[in-house]
Amino acid sequence: MLKLEDIKTFTLNVNGEKKSVILGPTDVLLDVLRDKLGLTGGKPGCENGDCGACTVLLDGVPIKSCLMLAVEAVDHEITTIEGLSNTVVQDAFVNEAGFQCGYCTSGFILNTFALLKEQPEADDAVITEWLEANICRCTGYDDIKNAVKLAQNNLR
Protein backbone atom coordinates (compact mmCIF):
# COMPACT_ATOMS: atom_id res chain seq x y z
CA MET A 1 0.00 0.00 0.00
CA LEU A 2 1.31 3.43 -0.94
CA LYS A 3 1.41 5.64 2.16
CA LEU A 4 2.24 9.32 2.25
CA GLU A 5 2.15 10.72 5.76
CA ASP A 6 4.84 13.36 5.35
CA ILE A 7 6.94 14.68 2.48
CA LYS A 8 8.77 12.27 0.22
CA THR A 9 10.63 12.42 -3.09
CA PHE A 10 8.80 11.05 -6.14
CA THR A 11 9.40 10.99 -9.86
CA LEU A 12 6.74 12.60 -12.02
CA ASN A 13 6.65 11.99 -15.78
CA VAL A 14 5.94 15.40 -17.22
CA ASN A 15 6.05 16.22 -20.91
CA GLY A 16 8.15 13.12 -21.60
CA GLU A 17 10.74 13.96 -18.93
CA LYS A 18 11.26 12.40 -15.52
CA LYS A 19 11.19 15.07 -12.83
CA SER A 20 12.22 14.44 -9.27
CA VAL A 21 9.98 16.33 -6.88
CA ILE A 22 9.28 16.44 -3.16
CA LEU A 23 5.58 15.89 -2.52
CA GLY A 24 3.40 16.07 0.54
CA PRO A 25 -0.02 14.40 0.76
CA THR A 26 -1.93 17.69 0.47
CA ASP A 27 -0.08 19.00 -2.59
CA VAL A 28 -2.45 19.67 -5.48
CA LEU A 29 -1.17 18.82 -8.95
CA LEU A 30 -1.74 22.33 -10.34
CA ASP A 31 0.36 23.91 -7.55
CA VAL A 32 3.16 21.37 -7.95
CA LEU A 33 3.36 21.91 -11.71
CA ARG A 34 3.44 25.68 -11.31
CA ASP A 35 5.37 26.24 -8.10
CA LYS A 36 7.74 23.28 -7.93
CA LEU A 37 8.31 22.51 -11.61
CA GLY A 38 7.94 26.02 -13.03
CA LEU A 39 5.34 24.90 -15.56
CA THR A 40 3.04 27.89 -15.33
CA GLY A 41 1.02 27.19 -18.50
CA GLY A 42 -1.83 25.65 -16.49
CA LYS A 43 -3.61 28.50 -14.72
CA PRO A 44 -5.42 28.76 -11.42
CA GLY A 45 -8.86 30.17 -12.23
CA CYS A 46 -11.77 29.10 -10.08
CA GLU A 47 -9.86 26.27 -8.32
CA ASN A 48 -13.25 24.63 -8.03
CA GLY A 49 -13.47 22.50 -11.17
CA ASP A 50 -15.57 24.97 -13.12
CA CYS A 51 -13.35 26.96 -15.49
CA GLY A 52 -10.87 24.51 -17.07
CA ALA A 53 -7.93 26.97 -17.01
CA CYS A 54 -5.90 24.36 -15.10
CA THR A 55 -6.51 21.53 -17.62
CA VAL A 56 -3.62 19.13 -18.22
CA LEU A 57 -3.56 15.68 -19.81
CA LEU A 58 -3.13 12.59 -17.67
CA ASP A 59 -2.19 9.67 -19.92
CA GLY A 60 -3.65 11.71 -22.77
CA VAL A 61 -6.98 12.36 -21.01
CA PRO A 62 -7.90 15.94 -20.01
CA ILE A 63 -8.33 16.51 -16.30
CA LYS A 64 -8.62 19.57 -14.09
CA SER A 65 -5.36 19.73 -12.18
CA CYS A 66 -6.87 21.90 -9.42
CA LEU A 67 -8.97 18.87 -8.42
CA MET A 68 -6.22 16.25 -8.25
CA LEU A 69 -3.54 15.51 -5.69
CA ALA A 70 -0.03 15.47 -7.13
CA VAL A 71 0.73 12.09 -5.57
CA GLU A 72 -2.04 10.59 -7.72
CA ALA A 73 -0.05 11.49 -10.83
CA VAL A 74 2.91 9.27 -9.90
CA ASP A 75 3.32 6.48 -12.52
CA HIS A 76 1.21 8.43 -15.04
CA GLU A 77 2.17 10.63 -18.01
CA ILE A 78 1.34 14.30 -17.51
CA THR A 79 1.23 16.68 -20.46
CA THR A 80 1.07 20.42 -19.88
CA ILE A 81 0.87 23.10 -22.52
CA GLU A 82 4.68 23.38 -22.34
CA GLY A 83 4.78 19.81 -23.66
CA LEU A 84 3.04 20.76 -26.89
CA SER A 85 4.94 22.78 -29.41
CA ASN A 86 4.08 23.72 -32.98
CA THR A 87 1.07 21.46 -33.06
CA VAL A 88 -1.70 21.81 -35.62
CA VAL A 89 -4.05 22.76 -32.79
CA GLN A 90 -1.81 25.59 -31.58
CA ASP A 91 -1.39 26.91 -35.14
CA ALA A 92 -5.15 26.85 -35.63
CA PHE A 93 -5.75 28.91 -32.44
CA VAL A 94 -3.22 31.48 -33.71
CA ASN A 95 -4.64 31.57 -37.24
CA GLU A 96 -8.25 31.89 -36.09
CA ALA A 97 -7.39 34.30 -33.25
CA GLY A 98 -8.93 31.81 -30.83
CA PHE A 99 -7.82 33.83 -27.80
CA GLN A 100 -7.57 37.36 -26.46
CA CYS A 101 -6.03 37.60 -22.98
CA GLY A 102 -4.91 33.97 -23.25
CA TYR A 103 -5.66 32.95 -19.66
CA CYS A 104 -7.99 30.14 -20.72
CA THR A 105 -6.04 29.17 -23.83
CA SER A 106 -3.75 26.43 -22.52
CA GLY A 107 -6.83 24.61 -21.22
CA PHE A 108 -8.72 24.93 -24.49
CA ILE A 109 -5.72 23.79 -26.53
CA LEU A 110 -5.00 20.74 -24.37
CA ASN A 111 -8.66 19.74 -24.36
CA THR A 112 -8.90 20.16 -28.15
CA PHE A 113 -5.64 18.26 -28.64
CA ALA A 114 -6.98 15.30 -26.62
CA LEU A 115 -10.36 15.42 -28.34
CA LEU A 116 -8.97 15.36 -31.89
CA LYS A 117 -6.58 12.57 -30.98
CA GLU A 118 -9.36 10.43 -29.51
CA GLN A 119 -12.07 11.38 -31.98
CA PRO A 120 -10.64 12.92 -35.17
CA GLU A 121 -14.11 12.97 -36.73
CA ALA A 122 -15.88 14.45 -33.71
CA ASP A 123 -19.11 16.16 -34.77
CA ASP A 124 -20.38 19.49 -33.45
CA ALA A 125 -22.25 17.87 -30.56
CA VAL A 126 -19.13 16.05 -29.36
CA ILE A 127 -16.96 19.15 -29.75
CA THR A 128 -19.47 21.17 -27.72
CA GLU A 129 -19.67 18.47 -25.05
CA TRP A 130 -15.88 18.44 -24.59
CA LEU A 131 -15.33 22.19 -24.77
CA GLU A 132 -18.14 23.00 -22.34
CA ALA A 133 -15.52 22.10 -19.73
CA ASN A 134 -13.62 25.33 -20.43
CA ILE A 135 -14.73 28.90 -19.82
CA CYS A 136 -13.43 31.92 -21.75
CA ARG A 137 -14.28 35.41 -20.49
CA CYS A 138 -13.01 37.20 -23.61
CA THR A 139 -13.69 35.65 -26.98
CA GLY A 140 -17.38 34.79 -27.06
CA TYR A 141 -16.31 31.29 -28.18
CA ASP A 142 -16.89 31.67 -31.95
CA ASP A 143 -13.19 32.08 -32.75
CA ILE A 144 -12.39 29.12 -30.51
CA LYS A 145 -14.92 26.96 -32.35
CA ASN A 146 -13.43 28.08 -35.66
CA ALA A 147 -9.96 27.16 -34.41
CA VAL A 148 -11.12 23.68 -33.42
CA LYS A 149 -12.73 23.18 -36.85
CA LEU A 150 -9.60 24.41 -38.62
CA ALA A 151 -7.40 22.07 -36.58
CA GLN A 152 -9.76 19.20 -37.34
CA ASN A 153 -9.63 19.89 -41.08
CA ASN A 154 -5.86 20.34 -41.08
CA LEU A 155 -5.37 17.04 -39.27
CA ARG A 156 -7.33 15.11 -41.92
Add this chain to the structure above:
Amino acid sequence: MIAQSFSYYKPATFKEAIDIFGQLQSEGKKPLYYAGGTEIISMTRKELLRPDALIDIKEIAECRELYEDGDYICYGSALPLTKVIEAPYFPLLSKVARTVADHTVRNRLTLGGNICGRLPYREAVLPFLLSDSLAVIGSKDGIRTESIATAYDKRFLLTEGDLLLQLKVDKQSAALPYHSIRKERNGSVDYPLLHAAAMYTDSGLKLAVSGLCAFPFRAELIEEALKGSILNTVQNKLNELLPSSIKQDHLASAEYRGALFNLALSELVSKKGGTVNA
Protein backbone atom coordinates in the same frame (compact mmCIF):
# COMPACT_ATOMS: atom_id res chain seq x y z
CA MET B 1 -3.43 25.28 -2.08
CA ILE B 2 -4.89 23.15 0.67
CA ALA B 3 -4.12 24.80 4.00
CA GLN B 4 -4.60 21.81 6.27
CA SER B 5 -2.83 18.53 6.76
CA PHE B 6 -3.91 14.96 6.06
CA SER B 7 -2.16 11.76 5.15
CA TYR B 8 -2.78 9.73 2.00
CA TYR B 9 -3.08 5.95 1.63
CA LYS B 10 -3.60 3.93 -1.51
CA PRO B 11 -4.56 0.36 -0.60
CA ALA B 12 -4.50 -2.39 -3.21
CA THR B 13 -7.42 -4.40 -1.83
CA PHE B 14 -10.73 -3.52 -0.25
CA LYS B 15 -9.72 -5.38 2.89
CA GLU B 16 -6.64 -3.19 3.24
CA ALA B 17 -8.86 -0.13 2.75
CA ILE B 18 -11.31 -1.22 5.46
CA ASP B 19 -8.48 -2.17 7.82
CA ILE B 20 -6.65 1.13 7.47
CA PHE B 21 -9.96 3.01 7.89
CA GLY B 22 -10.58 1.12 11.15
CA GLN B 23 -7.02 1.59 12.35
CA LEU B 24 -7.08 5.35 11.73
CA GLN B 25 -10.44 5.64 13.47
CA SER B 26 -9.14 3.75 16.48
CA GLU B 27 -6.32 6.33 16.66
CA GLY B 28 -8.99 9.03 16.94
CA LYS B 29 -8.53 10.25 13.38
CA LYS B 30 -11.14 11.09 10.76
CA PRO B 31 -10.41 9.15 7.57
CA LEU B 32 -12.37 9.48 4.33
CA TYR B 33 -12.49 7.19 1.33
CA TYR B 34 -11.15 9.12 -1.63
CA ALA B 35 -12.37 8.37 -5.16
CA GLY B 36 -12.35 11.07 -7.88
CA GLY B 37 -11.48 13.61 -5.20
CA THR B 38 -13.42 16.40 -6.88
CA GLU B 39 -15.66 16.99 -3.87
CA ILE B 40 -13.05 16.23 -1.22
CA ILE B 41 -10.45 18.56 -2.72
CA SER B 42 -12.84 21.45 -3.35
CA MET B 43 -14.43 21.19 0.10
CA THR B 44 -11.11 20.68 1.90
CA ARG B 45 -9.63 23.66 0.08
CA LYS B 46 -12.52 25.78 1.37
CA GLU B 47 -12.11 24.20 4.82
CA LEU B 48 -15.65 22.84 4.71
CA LEU B 49 -14.18 19.39 5.27
CA ARG B 50 -11.28 18.50 7.56
CA PRO B 51 -10.20 14.91 7.02
CA ASP B 52 -7.12 13.56 8.80
CA ALA B 53 -6.52 10.91 6.16
CA LEU B 54 -7.64 10.05 2.64
CA ILE B 55 -7.87 6.42 1.55
CA ASP B 56 -7.70 6.29 -2.22
CA ILE B 57 -9.90 3.45 -3.52
CA LYS B 58 -9.02 3.69 -7.21
CA GLU B 59 -6.55 0.76 -7.16
CA ILE B 60 -9.05 -1.67 -5.64
CA ALA B 61 -9.95 -4.24 -8.32
CA GLU B 62 -13.64 -4.55 -7.35
CA CYS B 63 -14.09 -0.77 -7.53
CA ARG B 64 -12.77 -0.64 -11.11
CA GLU B 65 -14.78 -3.48 -12.62
CA LEU B 66 -17.27 -2.98 -15.44
CA TYR B 67 -18.85 -6.05 -17.00
CA GLU B 68 -22.06 -7.82 -17.83
CA ASP B 69 -22.51 -11.27 -16.52
CA GLY B 70 -25.55 -13.57 -16.35
CA ASP B 71 -28.52 -11.44 -15.34
CA TYR B 72 -26.55 -8.43 -14.12
CA ILE B 73 -24.42 -5.52 -15.26
CA CYS B 74 -21.74 -4.58 -12.75
CA TYR B 75 -20.35 -1.07 -12.28
CA GLY B 76 -17.35 -0.55 -9.99
CA SER B 77 -17.80 2.44 -7.68
CA ALA B 78 -14.48 4.07 -8.63
CA LEU B 79 -15.17 4.14 -12.36
CA PRO B 80 -15.02 7.67 -13.71
CA LEU B 81 -18.34 8.78 -15.16
CA THR B 82 -16.90 8.92 -18.70
CA LYS B 83 -16.33 5.14 -18.56
CA VAL B 84 -19.83 4.58 -17.18
CA ILE B 85 -21.33 6.70 -19.96
CA GLU B 86 -19.40 4.91 -22.73
CA ALA B 87 -20.53 1.45 -21.56
CA PRO B 88 -23.41 0.32 -23.79
CA TYR B 89 -25.37 -1.62 -21.17
CA PHE B 90 -27.72 0.83 -19.46
CA PRO B 91 -28.87 3.67 -21.74
CA LEU B 92 -30.68 5.67 -19.03
CA LEU B 93 -27.57 5.60 -16.84
CA SER B 94 -25.44 6.85 -19.75
CA LYS B 95 -27.92 9.64 -20.41
CA VAL B 96 -28.22 10.73 -16.77
CA ALA B 97 -24.48 10.50 -15.97
CA ARG B 98 -23.71 12.61 -19.03
CA THR B 99 -25.47 15.56 -17.39
CA VAL B 100 -23.23 15.59 -14.30
CA ALA B 101 -20.55 18.34 -14.27
CA ASP B 102 -18.62 18.61 -17.56
CA HIS B 103 -16.68 16.21 -19.78
CA THR B 104 -13.25 16.93 -18.26
CA VAL B 105 -14.52 16.65 -14.67
CA ARG B 106 -16.30 13.40 -15.60
CA ASN B 107 -12.90 11.94 -16.50
CA ARG B 108 -12.15 11.93 -12.75
CA LEU B 109 -15.48 12.17 -10.91
CA THR B 110 -16.58 8.65 -10.01
CA LEU B 111 -19.90 6.85 -9.90
CA GLY B 112 -19.53 6.00 -6.19
CA GLY B 113 -18.31 9.51 -5.35
CA ASN B 114 -21.34 11.04 -7.02
CA ILE B 115 -23.74 8.70 -5.27
CA CYS B 116 -22.10 8.82 -1.82
CA GLY B 117 -21.17 12.51 -1.93
CA ARG B 118 -22.43 15.27 0.36
CA LEU B 119 -24.10 17.45 -2.27
CA PRO B 120 -27.87 17.17 -2.60
CA TYR B 121 -27.99 16.23 -6.30
CA ARG B 122 -26.23 12.84 -6.68
CA GLU B 123 -27.89 12.48 -10.07
CA ALA B 124 -26.24 9.18 -11.04
CA VAL B 125 -28.28 7.39 -8.39
CA LEU B 126 -31.55 8.01 -10.27
CA PRO B 127 -31.23 5.11 -12.79
CA PHE B 128 -30.26 2.75 -9.96
CA LEU B 129 -33.29 3.79 -7.90
CA LEU B 130 -35.51 3.01 -10.89
CA SER B 131 -34.10 -0.43 -11.62
CA ASP B 132 -33.80 -3.55 -9.55
CA SER B 133 -30.26 -2.80 -8.54
CA LEU B 134 -28.00 -4.16 -5.88
CA ALA B 135 -25.31 -2.44 -3.85
CA VAL B 136 -22.18 -4.46 -3.12
CA ILE B 137 -20.72 -3.12 0.10
CA GLY B 138 -17.38 -3.92 1.72
CA SER B 139 -17.23 -3.81 5.52
CA LYS B 140 -15.04 -5.20 8.27
CA ASP B 141 -17.23 -8.32 8.24
CA GLY B 142 -16.62 -8.94 4.52
CA ILE B 143 -18.71 -8.23 1.44
CA ARG B 144 -22.50 -7.98 1.56
CA THR B 145 -24.98 -7.40 -1.24
CA GLU B 146 -28.13 -5.41 -0.55
CA SER B 147 -31.08 -4.34 -2.63
CA ILE B 148 -31.05 -0.61 -3.27
CA ALA B 149 -34.55 -0.53 -1.78
CA THR B 150 -33.04 -1.24 1.65
CA ALA B 151 -29.57 0.24 1.13
CA TYR B 152 -30.84 3.70 0.14
CA ASP B 153 -33.10 6.11 2.02
CA LYS B 154 -32.36 9.74 1.15
CA ARG B 155 -28.72 8.63 0.93
CA PHE B 156 -26.76 5.39 0.92
CA LEU B 157 -27.09 3.87 4.37
CA LEU B 158 -23.46 3.00 4.92
CA THR B 159 -22.08 2.44 8.39
CA GLU B 160 -18.92 4.51 8.93
CA GLY B 161 -16.03 2.59 7.41
CA ASP B 162 -18.23 0.73 4.92
CA LEU B 163 -17.14 1.08 1.32
CA LEU B 164 -19.48 0.96 -1.67
CA LEU B 165 -17.66 -1.43 -4.00
CA GLN B 166 -20.09 -1.94 -6.86
CA LEU B 167 -23.60 -1.38 -8.15
CA LYS B 168 -25.28 -4.18 -10.05
CA VAL B 169 -28.29 -3.75 -12.29
CA ASP B 170 -30.65 -6.39 -13.54
CA LYS B 171 -30.30 -6.49 -17.35
CA GLN B 172 -34.05 -6.59 -17.95
CA SER B 173 -34.56 -3.44 -15.86
CA ALA B 174 -31.70 -1.71 -17.66
CA ALA B 175 -33.40 -2.37 -20.99
CA LEU B 176 -36.79 -0.84 -20.03
CA PRO B 177 -38.03 2.17 -22.00
CA TYR B 178 -37.14 5.46 -20.31
CA HIS B 179 -37.39 9.19 -20.50
CA SER B 180 -35.71 11.92 -18.45
CA ILE B 181 -35.93 15.68 -18.13
CA ARG B 182 -33.31 17.98 -16.64
CA LYS B 183 -33.80 21.71 -16.10
CA GLU B 184 -31.01 24.10 -15.17
CA ARG B 185 -30.82 27.80 -14.51
CA ASN B 186 -27.47 28.66 -16.16
CA GLY B 187 -27.00 26.28 -19.09
CA SER B 188 -26.33 22.56 -19.23
CA VAL B 189 -23.13 22.60 -17.11
CA ASP B 190 -24.90 23.52 -13.90
CA TYR B 191 -26.56 21.78 -11.01
CA PRO B 192 -30.13 20.85 -11.85
CA LEU B 193 -33.16 22.74 -10.62
CA LEU B 194 -34.87 19.49 -11.41
CA HIS B 195 -33.88 16.16 -12.86
CA ALA B 196 -36.75 13.70 -13.24
CA ALA B 197 -36.20 10.26 -14.74
CA ALA B 198 -38.82 7.64 -15.56
CA MET B 199 -38.83 4.03 -16.68
CA TYR B 200 -41.95 2.42 -18.11
CA THR B 201 -43.15 -1.06 -17.16
CA ASP B 202 -46.38 -2.92 -17.92
CA SER B 203 -47.66 -1.96 -14.48
CA GLY B 204 -46.94 1.75 -14.81
CA LEU B 205 -44.37 4.44 -14.59
CA LYS B 206 -41.41 4.38 -12.19
CA LEU B 207 -40.15 7.82 -11.20
CA ALA B 208 -36.98 9.13 -9.52
CA VAL B 209 -36.15 12.77 -8.90
CA SER B 210 -33.13 14.93 -8.02
CA GLY B 211 -32.96 18.67 -7.42
CA LEU B 212 -36.55 19.03 -6.19
CA CYS B 213 -35.95 18.17 -2.53
CA ALA B 214 -32.79 18.11 -0.43
CA PHE B 215 -31.92 14.59 -1.65
CA PRO B 216 -32.62 12.36 -4.66
CA PHE B 217 -35.52 9.95 -4.16
CA ARG B 218 -37.71 7.32 -5.78
CA ALA B 219 -41.19 8.89 -5.96
CA GLU B 220 -43.20 5.83 -4.97
CA LEU B 221 -46.21 7.73 -3.63
CA ILE B 222 -46.54 9.59 -6.92
CA GLU B 223 -46.16 6.34 -8.86
CA GLU B 224 -49.01 4.81 -6.84
CA ALA B 225 -51.19 7.91 -7.11
CA LEU B 226 -50.78 7.97 -10.90
CA LYS B 227 -52.22 4.45 -11.07
CA GLY B 228 -55.46 5.46 -9.33
CA SER B 229 -56.01 9.12 -10.25
CA ILE B 230 -55.84 11.44 -13.17
CA LEU B 231 -52.68 13.47 -13.56
CA ASN B 232 -54.27 16.76 -12.53
CA THR B 233 -55.35 15.40 -9.18
CA VAL B 234 -51.85 14.11 -8.51
CA GLN B 235 -50.31 17.46 -9.46
CA ASN B 236 -52.69 19.33 -7.17
CA LYS B 237 -51.68 17.35 -4.10
CA LEU B 238 -47.99 17.21 -4.88
CA ASN B 239 -46.85 18.37 -1.44
CA GLU B 240 -48.58 15.39 0.21
CA LEU B 241 -46.83 12.97 -2.13
CA LEU B 242 -43.24 14.19 -1.81
CA PRO B 243 -40.87 12.81 0.84
CA SER B 244 -40.02 16.32 2.08
CA SER B 245 -40.63 19.98 1.30
CA ILE B 246 -39.51 21.40 -2.04
CA LYS B 247 -36.08 22.99 -2.00
CA GLN B 248 -35.73 26.76 -2.09
CA ASP B 249 -32.34 28.39 -2.71
CA HIS B 250 -30.52 31.12 -4.64
CA LEU B 251 -31.21 29.27 -7.90
CA ALA B 252 -34.98 28.97 -7.65
CA SER B 253 -37.96 29.31 -5.36
CA ALA B 254 -39.90 26.28 -4.16
CA GLU B 255 -42.90 27.43 -6.25
CA TYR B 256 -40.79 27.54 -9.41
CA ARG B 257 -39.28 24.12 -8.78
CA GLY B 258 -42.77 22.72 -8.07
CA ALA B 259 -44.08 24.17 -11.34
CA LEU B 260 -41.12 22.69 -13.26
CA PHE B 261 -41.84 19.35 -11.67
CA ASN B 262 -45.52 19.42 -12.63
CA LEU B 263 -44.60 20.22 -16.24
CA ALA B 264 -42.02 17.41 -16.24
CA LEU B 265 -44.57 15.01 -14.78
CA SER B 266 -47.02 15.81 -17.61
CA GLU B 267 -44.31 15.14 -20.18
CA LEU B 268 -43.16 11.91 -18.52
CA VAL B 269 -46.74 10.61 -18.27
CA SER B 270 -47.49 11.56 -21.88
CA LYS B 271 -44.52 9.47 -23.03
CA LYS B 272 -46.00 6.30 -21.57
CA GLY B 273 -46.67 3.96 -24.46
CA GLY B 274 -45.40 6.61 -26.85
CA THR B 275 -41.97 7.86 -27.90
CA VAL B 276 -39.46 7.21 -25.16
CA ASN B 277 -35.72 6.68 -24.79
CA ALA B 278 -34.97 10.34 -25.21
